[in-house]
Amino acid sequence: MKKNLWPxxxxxxxxxxxxxxxxxxxxxxxLACAIATRELGRKPERIxxxxxxxxxxxxxxxxxxxxxxxxxxxxxxxxxxxxxxDGRLEVLKGLTPEIVAAGKKMLDDKKxxxxxxxxxxxxxxxxxIVEGADWARVVIADGHTNVILIEKNGKExxxxxxxxxxxxxxxxxxxxxxxVYDFATEAPLEMIDFILEAGDINDALSREGxxxxxxxxxxxxxxxxxxxxLMSKDLMTDILVRxxxxxxARMGGATLPAMSNSGSGNQGIAATxxxxxxxxxxxxxxxxxxxxLILSHLxxxxxxxxxxxxxxxxxxxxxxxxxxxxxxWLLKGGYETGAMAICNMIGDVSGIVCDGASNSCAMKVxxxxxxxxxxxxxxLEKSRVSGNEGIVCDCVDQSISNLCxxxxxxxxHTDKQIIDLxxxxxx
Numbered sequence: 001m002k003k004n005l006w007p008x009x010x011x012x013x014x015x016x017x018x019x020x021x022x023x024x025x026x027x028x029x030x031l032a033c034a035i036a037t038r039e040l041g042r043k044p045e046r047i048x049x050x051x052x053x054x055x056x057x058x059x060x061x062x063x064x065x066x067x068x069x070x071x072x073x074x075x076x077x078x079x080x081x082x083x084x085x086d087g088r089l090e091v092l093k094g095l096t097p098e099i100v101a102a103g104k105k106m107l108d109d110k111k112x113x114x115x116x117x118x119x120x121x122x123x124x125x126x127x128x129i130v131e132g133a134d135w136a137r138v139v140i141a142d143g144h145t146n147v148i149l150i151e152k153n154g155k156e157x158x159x160x161x162x163x164x165x166x167x168x169x170x171x172x173x174x175x176x177x178x179x180v181y182d183f184a185t186e187a188p189l190e191m192i193d194f195i196l197e198a199g200d201i202n203d204a205l206s207r208e209g210x211x212x213x214x215x216x217x218x219x220x221x222x223x224x225x226x227x228x229x230l231m232s233k234d235l236m237t238d239i240l241v242r243x244x245x246x247x248x249a250r251m252g253g254a255t256l257p258a259m260s261n262s263g264s265g266n267q268g269i270a271a272t273x274x275x276x277x278x279x280x281x282x283x284x285x286x287x288x289x290x291x292x293l294i295l296s297h298l299x300x301x302x303x304x305x306x307x308x309x310x311x312x313x314x315x316x317x318x319x320x321x322x323x324x325x326x327x328x329w330l331l332k333g334g335y336e337t338g339a340m341a342i343c344n345m346i347g348d349v350s351g352i353v354c355d356g357a358s359n360s361c362a363m364k365v366x367x368x369x370x371x372x373x374x375x376x377x378x379x380l381e382k383s384r385v386s387g388n389e390g391i392v393c394d395c396v397d398q399s400i401s402n403l404c405x406x407x408x409x410x411x412x413h414t415d416k417q418i419i420d421l422x423x424x425x426x427x
Contacts, residue, residue, distance in 0.1 A: 001186065002179045009183050009298055010191060011170035016301050017198055019257040020089035020265045022065040023250075023357045025058035025123075025310075026072050028144040029114075030079025031091040032127035038085040039152050040136040044129035047076050047106070050117035052124035053419045054310040060422060061358035063215075063253035066095040067103070073112045077103030080129055088145045090257060123263075123309040142309065144263045172305050176397050177342075180302050181325070181335045184295035189287050192294040196286065198259040199279075199293055202246055202272040205256050209245030214252025215359030218366055219245025235281050236373050243273040243369040247362035261297055262304040266361050267319035271300040274323040274372050278330050288330070295338075296326030306404035312415035313407035314352040316361065320368035321345050321400075328376045337376070339396035340384035344375035346399050347385030347392045350406070355418050 020027065029049060037044060051059070051072065059072040067074050075092075082099030083091040106112050117126055121141045128137040139149040150158040184192070209219050219241045225231045226241070246269045250258045258265030259272060275296050279289045300322030304315060324345055325338035333341075349371045352364055378384065387394030391402040 001182050002174070005172075005175055005179055006183055006187060006191070008170045008172065009175075009180070012172060012301050013195065013294065013298055015169050016262050016304075017195065017268065017297050018089055018260055019201060020260040020268070021091075021093050021255070021257045022075075022253075022265075023058065023062040024089055024144045024260060024263050024265060025055045025357060026062060026064055026075035027089055027091060028055065028123070028140055029059065029072055029125040029127060030064075030075040030083050031085070031088065031145060032125045032138040032140045032147075033076045033079035033129060034083030034085040034087070034091050035147065035150070036127050036129045036136040036138040037080045037083070039138065039150055039157065040129055040131060040134060042131055044080050044131050045111060046130040047080055047112045048128045048130070049076050049112075049114045050126040051114065052119055052121055053116055054122050054415065055124060056114075056116055057355075057419050057422060058310065058357040061356055062251060063359075065092060065253050065255045067100050068253065069104070072114045073107055074103055076114060076127065077106045077112050080127075081106070089260065093257075122311070172302060175302060177299065177302060177325075177339060177400070178335060180298045181295060181329075181338065184291050184298060185329070187294075189290060193286075193290045195293045195297060196290050198268065198272050198297065199276045199289060201257060201259040202269050203242075203276055205249050205254065205258055205269070206242045206246035206273060208254050208256050209247070209249035209252075210242075212249070212254075214248045214254055216362055217248055218362050219248050235278065236370065238281070239274045239277045239369050239373050240366050242277050243269060244362050244366040246273055247365040248359070251357065251359045251361050261300050261319055261322075262315065263309065264315060264319070266316050266365055267300060267304070270316045270319035270365055270368055271296045271322045274320065274369050275326040275330065278327045282330060284330060292326040292330050295329055296322040298322070299325045299342075303400050303404065306401060307407050308412075310354070311407040312353050312411040312418055313403075314354045314364050316364050317345070317349045317352050317368045317371075318403070320372045323369075324372045324375050327372060328379060331376065331380060333376065333380055337379045340379035340382070341372070341375040342396055343384050343392050343399050344378050345371050346403050347390060348375060350391065350403050353411075353414060353418060356422055
């Protein structure tokens with residue numbers, strides 16, 4: 001048992017599992033604008049922003065909370081006019097109707113421009129705000145809240161070192177999935193019980209998605225079909241409905257935060273809700289839920305650390321693989337069962353592409369949640385996709401590496417084509 005990794009595991013979860021209000025790509029731009037406004041010292045009359053193609057992809061079609069509008073320009077405007085520069089992924093938490101109205105007026109007056117930046121960074125936001133002869137510029141790169149440059153009127157105020165730009169603040173070097181499992185199941189409860197907040201926050205978002213209509217309202221729709229007798233009410237459908245509802249609300253502009261994972265609210269939902277629903281079903285106590293959630297979230301981080309920050313691979317699928325480990329443990333499956341379930345998921349949903357953040361993300365959450373539970377049920381019967389099939393290997397860690405190699409290799413070309421297709425639709 002590698003107990004020397006445990007402090008790094010705690011750092012990883014505390015770093016990569018955080019509340020986020022709204023889709024994190026437009027939120028990243030809103031944060032850059034909010035910090036630039038603070039640096040300028042007054043509200044801007046114009047905003048000029050540039051973002052990486054991947055950030056543009058994930059900001060084009062998603063609703064910005066509290067605004068009723070989609071896209072990066074409104075996120076930039078309200079971030080500059082009323083965002084909390086210290087709010088990180090909750091930068092837009094304090095929006096008022098007056099701020100939203102002022103932001104919409106900036107758009108109507110064509111005072112906000114957002115274009116693409118020719119940079120190597122996959123995740124990049126560059127906000128330049130102007131008022132009169134004065135201007136301020138903030139650049140965020142390689143992490144949704146990672147500020148690497150602040151300038152005012154041509155003077156450099158802050159520049160991060162190159163090492164800091166890529167530093168997560170923790171290291172998972174040498175870790176294997178088995179080490180994640182041992183930590184989750186053996187660490188003292190007081191070391192991990194902070195993760196229970198993820199269950200509370202994402203369950204509240206799910207209930208909001210069932211209460212009010214957001215986006216594609218998949219959770220509500222499936223619940224109506226259950227009531228009509230077209231679907232059965234069972235544990236699988238409960239996982240499907242409640243996971244989908246949380247994503248419905250999150251992508252549809254609800255003003256409640258999601259507990260994110262690896263910079264994504266949907267990944268946080270995917271790593272949380274299947275575990276929460278199964279824990280409720282078996283009557284799990286507080287400690288059991290905490291261990292299942294820390295296993296799920298840390299396994300999701302372990303996998304995502306092998307991926308680019310944004311790619312053509314839908315990372316909701318990999319986050320739900322974390323849930324598969326957590327659910328398998330809840331159902332008394334142990335490490336091998338969880339590893340088998342993850343291999344089953346790699347054989348099932350590894351081809352789902354990310355075509356930008358939008359309401360349809362809830363479809364991918366629902367598909368991944370169903371695959372998660374199906375894969376666990378097979379694993380409980382010791383049935384798994386074998387190492388002779390496709391990209392799956394006998395070793396779960398190698399199977400994960402193979403999946404992530406696709407995202408880092410050939411799927412980078414897929415990503416470019418997806419972005420080209422999306423941009424061709426814009427006027």
